[in-house]
Amino acid sequence: MARTPAELVGANPGSSFEITMDGRPVTALPGQSVAAALWSAGILAWRTTRNTGRPRGAFCGIGQCYDCLATINGEPNRRACLVPARPGDAITTQEGHGHARLSV
């Protein structure tokens, strides 16, 4: 029988809430990081690399590798594995450095 991570550790989280990924609703639990919420929804990539545009998501999951950068509520380069999900957070796929509007 499949068991969820929450069951395995006997977690009893509060009520779930909604965040969005590129406008699509994603369910998150209190205390979950943005990366964990996205993974739970089956989303594995939320950034493209600067030079070759390859997909990236969480790699180390503990804030060290900076692979999981995402644009969260309009702010680029947030580490999705460290930022706790909050109700209504709008996550958007980050293209490269995420600072395209600074280009001149």
Next chain:
Amino acid sequence: MPTRNTSDVIVVGAGVVGAACAYYAARAGLSVTVIDRGPVAGGTTGAGEGNLLVSDKEPGPELDLALLSTELWRELAELLPPQIEYEPKGGLVVASGEAGMRALRDFAAGQEGAGVRAEEIPADRLQDLEPHLAPGLAGGFHYRQDAQVMPALAAAHLLRAGGDRVRLRLGEEVTGLLTTADGSVRGVRTVAGEVHASYVVNAAGTWGGEVARLAGVELPVLPRRGFVLVTEPLPRVVRHKVYAADYVADVASGSAALQTSAVVEGTAAGPVLIGASRERVGFDRTLSTEVLRRLAAQATALFPFLAGVRAIRTYAGFRPYLPDHLPAIGPDPRVPGLLHACGHEGAGVGLAPATGLLIARALSEGEPPLDMSPFSPARFEAAV
């Protein structure tokens, strides 16, 4: 014929200056052993920004050395792989008021006589050069000869370009100087044993005073600490090396107290680097939030968009400071066979090729490309 423990020259220090000495000596046909207690570029080279500046130097021996180096870096950039990130991007020095502008004008007029090309940029043209620059500045000067390299990779590729004549011994500390009965150099002792050569070049940077002491001579190299603040990767928003006019005064100052003046530049990899602080606090590596706060505030004053950008890390290094702000380059008259190539303060990356060339000429008894007497390693002797 060099053997495993014998070569024509030993260079102590695998920073960019040691690498340039090894490269030019090898090109002159000499075999070179480079010894460093750490890795390549493990000291001040690896903590630098890779400034190749003429703009901050007043007419005099250091500027002559910088102008020669500017030409040599241009040659090296053709020869070394693109990974050294050589960018002849030019410098832009800006002034916030008319007094600052007058000071820049006088400074540039003096430099022009020495061969520096500086173009005055009126306030209304600053944004053509740097679109993100803060409004309201009084103007600036554009120095086309200023350039940049990635210092650690530049050092590594200089060593590699030396070819078979350059041998590296890393992670091996030099503990003594070996001399003959008449006091001439015959090699060094390291933690691993003896290494033999008729010439030893002290390219130990900020630790050059310690190496000199092993040879029984005094060279008063002191550490002058600097922090660099690194932003998250950005598009090419800062095109030149941009700094405020106060920087020139800070560089020339001998004060031990903290001085900060923002030097802002983009890099090929994306992050913007923000220097430059100066303080004499020995070899203390403690992070100073006060320094970082001042650097960030000054950089943001120049480029307001930086206020919305993350700084992702910082690093510190120790500039090798000599009391008259000139490096020690050339043979030490007190110890036959000992040469020095250290004490370049914050300009070591920029001055490395000319230093290497001077050392190689001295080793092969060739004609030096410029007057070496202002860099004499024994010049501090009289004052002691």
